[in-house]
Amino acid sequence: MNPCTFELSSTEGKISVADIRGDWVMGNTVPGFQSVKQLLEKQNCEQLDLKSDNLGHWDSRFVVFLFDLEAYCKGQGIVLNMEQLPDSAQGLLHQASAFPVRESGQKVLHETALLVQIGQHALGMYKQTQDMLAFVGEVCLSSLRLLRGKACFRQRDLWLIMQECGPGALAIVTLISLLVGLILAFVGAMQLKIFGAQIYVANLVGLGMAREMGAMMTAIIMAGRTGAAFASQLGSMRVNEEIDALETLGISPIDFLVLPRMLALIIMLPLLCLYADLMGILGGLLVSATLLDISVVEYFIQTKSALDLNDFLTGLIKSSVFGVLVALSGCLSGMQCGRSSSSVGDAATAAVVAGIVSIVVADAVLTVVYQIIGF
Incomplete structure (x- = not known):
């Protein structure tokens, strides 16, 4: 496996370019985000372009790294350009970012208002009542077919x-x-x-x-x-x-x-x-x-x-x-x-x-x- 690295290879004005290399998989030592954060603070850039030409195999460790990087750039007002990353990695990152996150990093679900919960329960009871009445009606019709000798079931x-x-x-x-x-x-x-x-x-x-x-x-x-x-x-x-x-x-x-x-x-x-x-x-x-x-x-x-x-x-x-x-x-x-x-x-x-x-x-x-x- 090729060692995975994150290098700021060139800087053009306020735009920095990060070259992502190697295999970002289990067994390889992934660069610590704190060291990457220190590099970005030294650059004092306004835009960060990610290059993945030399990226090898990757798994969820790579997506977690991108997730942290995206959160940091958003907090610092840095524009993060990920157009050159693999589409699959961008899709996983989008799914991981679909839910709000607490400061501790734990995901939370949207809380539903009390009136909304009451309305949902009322609609659920209404739907259950409809289904129950429809079922009872079908059973009554089946009983009438039985009285006419047209019900289809096995006596056994x-x-x-x-x-x-x-x-x-x-x-x-x-x-x-x-x-x-x-x-x-x-x-x-x-x-x-x-x-x-x-x-x-x-x-x-x-x-x-x-x-x-x-x-x-x-x-x-x-x-x-x-x-x-x-x-x-x-x-x-x-x-x-x-x-x-x-x-x-x-x-x-x-x-x-x-x-x-x-x-x-x-x-x-x-x-x-x-x-x-x-x-x-x-x-x-x-x-x-x-x-x-x-x-x-x-x-x-x-x-x-x-x-x-x-x-x-x-x-x-x-x-x-x-x-x-x-x-x-x-x-x-x-x-x-x-x-x-x-x-x-x-x-x-x-x-x-x-x-x-x-x-x-x-x-x-x-x-x-x-x-x-x-x-």
Whole structure:
């Protein structure tokens, strides 16, 4: 490698000419900028022309040197002529100078005003609302095509998704529902025992599981388990351009991918809700039999007298609504996924958050509606 040098070879009046020689690459000793600065101060020039006829190989060290030189010349009011430098070096220098620099040399980004940030967030929410409404509209049209028998999806996919959503979730639903029933019975027993009304623990657990906790806890479990899985699956297909391939073939991605997932959750979530109700009642039985000395027969007789078909029906209606919301949240996040691998994780996170929030809001609305209509 040829040694790299920076020499002020000639001076014409107030114009100095710098001859850049050698290979400005790693392994070579680059001239210190302080020594170059001292040379320029001695020349007291108004213009500095750079010659690169004898310049060999160069890398980022050369661009960093030019960057410092340009900053110094600008501060001293010296005109820097770099027309004879390689075009690639000038392009890199232009990119490096595109951002403002602190006095310490660290680059900073332009700070955005508060009102601008508020406006950007408002426009982003408006765009997300538009996309969500458009997606819901497409799903409604797909459902109408299904009723007319014109929806295009494979029945095998529907059965496979139902198996994943239903039997595949029994273990986690069993554990969570049993623990919820235990907690409800234990909390109620501590208060009812004061009044000698321990038998009404059966009423508390039965009504709580049938009307509220069975459907809600099952839906939250499915939002974290199945909703995130839907978002990851569709997001991976978006990254791999499989959804684009379906559109190119004239196959609707809503019919082929979203509709079977939504149908699977609508069918399986009410069944899981009934199963969760049973597990919660059994959890209450464990507490009643061990802590309250209530026999199994007494517990089930009291539960039967406290519950009727309407109580289970309210939970089933809620679970069906929750199934639609979980499916829509997961599929919408997956369909809107970006083209990078990190976007798949972001889509799964967004699906879980949107699913849980929509479940809680829908449960509150349905509870108020049930109270108004006396159901």
